[in-house]
Amino acid sequence: MTQTYRAFVVRKEDDATQLGYEEHHVPEPQDGEVVVRIAWSCVNYKDGLATLPKGGVVRAWPRVPGVDMSGVVAASRDDRFREGDQVVCTGFDFGVNHDGGFAELCCVPGDWLFHRPDGLSLRDCMTFGTAGFTAALAVQQMERNGLAPDNGEVLVTGASGGVGSMAVAMLAKLGYRVAAATGKTDAATFLTGLGAESILSREEVSAEPRPIGKARWAGAVDQVGGRILAWTLSTMAYRGVCASTGLTGGPGLQSTVFPFILRGVSLLGIDSVMCPMAERGPLWTRMAGELRPSDLGSITTEIGFDDLQASLATILKGGVTGRTVVRVAGD
Template sequence: MFQALLIEKDDTGYRAAVRSLDDAQLPPGDVTVRVSHSTLNYKDALALTGKAPVVRKFPMVPGIDLAGVVESSAHPDYQPGDAVLLNGWGVGETHWGGLAQKARLQGDWLIPLPAAFTPQQAMAIGTAGYTAMLCVMALERYGVRPADGEVLVTGAAGGVGSVAVALLARLGYTVVAATGRPHDAAYLQRLGAAEVLDRAQFTGPGKPLGKERWAGAVDVVGSQVLANVCATMKYRGVVTACGLAGGMDLPATVAPFILRGVTLAGIDSVMCPRADRLQAWQRLASDLDLDRLGDISRTVGLQEALVLAPQLLSGQVRGRIVVDVNP
């Protein structure tokens, strides 16, 4: 038997609770992992609360991240005792995920846990930090350099934003953080933000083109915020878009793209190819100051994760939530 957060839906309603499950209930897969840590992400919070149709089949164990040790394997790349981690691949949506003490998965979804990280540290980074690294890599790929000017990070006090600020600052960029929580300004400055702006500057309807300011941007908000960010990019600036905390719509015009040559680069972490995942985690090992993880994250248990889910959706949770699944 093992403990897990289980989401159920039937004629009596939608509910999530900590349950004791039997190994025989685990879904098919060629690798079974003894999970040590998982995370609570925005998508997990949507799943646990039922606020969006994230879960595609029931019952479901949420958790798009996990770190642990292989217990048994029929996959040629993994042996019992190997330390592994997982991000995405629809886990927690269509396949039981990491908010449990055990997970049975496809070995192709796993990557080795980098030697630079403990399982707790890897989950303090998690999908949010790995996504932030993909954004930074995209900015670099499209030619944005520290000397080009300021880089804006929206939703900066959240999981993706926090790691993005820390990464960009350590790489020498001048980072400006936008947040709806002005009380987190000191926190963002500790992570390396040179300036902290109120998100309200970006939430109202804007002009098709505004004053040029940003050489690059990492946006996790979407909607009107992303539209206004695009409108205020420098000539040939690059925006990486990886979230929809403000909505799925994009009330923008083509003006920034055809008059300023702005690039809008979409970032997907869920189905990202293995080679890019490995590169992102290698870069995290070299480019992220692990001392920052203490500021960025806190660790809770399965039951507390359930309580924190609605708080995360309402913007009351700062940084990263690591879940120790073994109290």
């Protein structure tokens, strides 16, 4: 193994951050740790926030961001993993309070790793990444709370983003009728290609919500929060199920109790970061099977390791459609 590796590093000075590539020394794993040579990573909105001085993600600098990675074990002091094993890491403190996946190598607790699921390549795993896992978790939790294809239409907000596009594709694959809401006027063809039956504009779903509106949605996956989540809740059908997965539109929520006490609506909080490892394996197996989008490649744009800074700036501006995978050393 070489003695150094390249890493994309965020440093904070006063009220500003500086981004750049640095050479780091290869660490020696301690008991329970695994060194992984990273093949692929991906770009998430959270990774963009990690580059901002007040993004609310990173609390200690310098930091290597990147909340997802897939690669090959280079050294291990965890009996569950051996040199040459193909592994994946998403969530926990990876890329937040622990150096993450925007590097050629990482050293992580074995408790954060799982073996690459059968049926998915290392690149496929990063096409899903945290976004795909979050979407799958939302679908699973909605189903556990009564959602079924015969119940009616399912709304996905922020549909052209990572979580949204994955949710549209997964729900359509399962036979749901999907309505996709997006602020990107040029995303309609992309979303109908994923299986959406109808497209709503951002203006439609961000209208001033009534205390209780016309009942429309049997289910909803909301990646936006704020006023759009309030409007979505007010338009849920009787015993509808809404999964809250993100806050790209802001963390606030001004709603009323009427959707809950008059229509029996359920609002489900979806957290993929600290999801117990025992639950991850079965869901990733499902992602490799019935939840796998029919054309996974159509959701994906690939960039090189040296293209990270531009891609992170773009995702913060809302300029990314679908998923962006990062070729670190992947074949």
